[in-house]
Amino acid sequence: MSEISVKADKRTKSTKGVVNQARRNGTVPGIYYSKGSEPISLFVAESSLKPLVYTSETHLVNLQVEDKELKAILKNIQFDPVTDRIIHCDFLGISADQEIEIEVPVAIEGQAKGVKEGGIVSQAMHKLRVSCLPAFIPEHILLNISDLSLNQSIHVRDLKLEKVKVLHADDAIIVSINLPRAAQEATTALPGEEVKEPEVISKGKQAEEEE
Numbered sequence: 001m002s003e004i005s006v007k008a009d010k011r012t013k014s015t016k017g018v019v020n021q022a023r024r025n026g027t028v029p030g031i032y033y034s035k036g037s038e039p040i041s042l043f044v045a046e047s048s049l050k051p052l053v054y055t056s057e058t059h060l061v062n063l064q065v066e067d068k069e070l071k072a073i074l075k076n077i078q079f080d081p082v083t084d085r086i087i088h089c090d091f092l093g094i095s096a097d098q099e100i101e102i103e104v105p106v107a108i109e110g111q112a113k114g115v116k117e118g119g120i121v122s123q124a125m126h127k128l129r130v131s132c133l134p135a136f137i138p139e140h141i142l143l144n145i146s147d148l149s150l151n152q153s154i155h156v157r158d159l160k161l162e163k164v165k166v167l168h169a170d171d172a173i174i175v176s177i178n179l180p181r182a183a184q185e186a187t188t189a190l191p192g193e194e195v196k197e198p199e200v201i202s203k204g205k206q207a208e209e210e211e
Contacts, residue, residue, distance in 0.1 A: 001137050005062040006048045008032075011041035028086050032063060032070060034093025040065065046086050053077055053086065056105050057139040063091055071095075071134070073102060094134045101167065103127040104138050106174060110146035114177030119150045123175045125168075128156075132164040148177045 011029060019029050026046050033039040042065065052059055052074045063070040076090040094100055105127055112121060128141055141161070143154055153176035156168045 001058065001060055001135075001139050003060040003062050004051055005064060006044060006052070007064045008042040008044045010065060011043050014041060023085075023087060028089055030089035030091060032065070032072060032091040032093060034070075034072075034095075035098075037093065042091075044089060049074075049077075049086055049089060056107060058102065058104050058137060059139070060094075060134065060137070061091060073100070073134075073137075096134055099131050099133055100137075101129060101131045102137060103129050105140045106143065107140045108143045108145050108175055110144045112145045112148040112177050114148050114150035114152060117150045118179060119177040120180055121145065121175065122178050125172065125174045128174070129167040130161075130164050131167055136163040138164060143175060145175060145177070148175075150177055150179065152177055 008030070014029070022029060022043055027043045028046050028049060030042045030044050031039050032042055052061065059074075061072045061074060063072045070091075070093055072091040072093050074089060075092040076088075077086060078088040079085065080087050092100070106123070106125055108121070108123065112119070115121065130138075138161070141159070145154065148154070153173045155170065156166050156172045156174065157170035159166060159174075
């Protein structure tokens with residue numbers, strides 16, 4: 001797994017005015033926390049967070065705070081609901097010998113057989129929560145869907161990951177090949193249900209005589 005260095009400054013004041021001014025200057029308030037140590041309030045340049053946020057990969061973070069280097073992962077990120085800019089970040093400290101839980105992106109490759117049969121790719125899970133040692137965190141989980149035919153799926157139980165435990169039910173569907181909804185409605189009938197012929201309304205006796 002690749003590592004990205006992020007420089008941060010300790011945040012000594014956390015008043016609303018100080019934080020808002022920092023955001024206007026392109027700096028994001030954040031916090032670093034880890035088991036057995038006191039949390040550290042931080043200021044981080046918004047530009048240095050973008051490679052961690054706007055990516056389809058998972059990265060370890062080498063957090064540089066003054067004269068210290070702290071190993072971490074980006075645990076949480078908050079966005080402004082109007083501008084969509086980053087407004088807060090949380091870093092979780094990690095240890096090489098302790099397992100952590102983290103979400104890893106799911107990527108798919110290949111042209112499924114079922115697509116050629118009229119189906120569409122339906123990806124139910126875009127991220128998977130896993131548990132492993134930091135050294136074994138995958139940047140992403142790649143699934144090849146080339147062999148999937150119509151109405152077939154890849155489940156959690158189908159994954160082959162070494163030294164990584166997926167924290168989802170074995171029968172959870174990650175990706176499947178299905179008919180489009182309109183096609184399903186056109187071809188699916190309830191058990192015992194018959195397709196009705198158009199109803200013919202017979203003419204009354206008087207109408208027949210008038211003809």
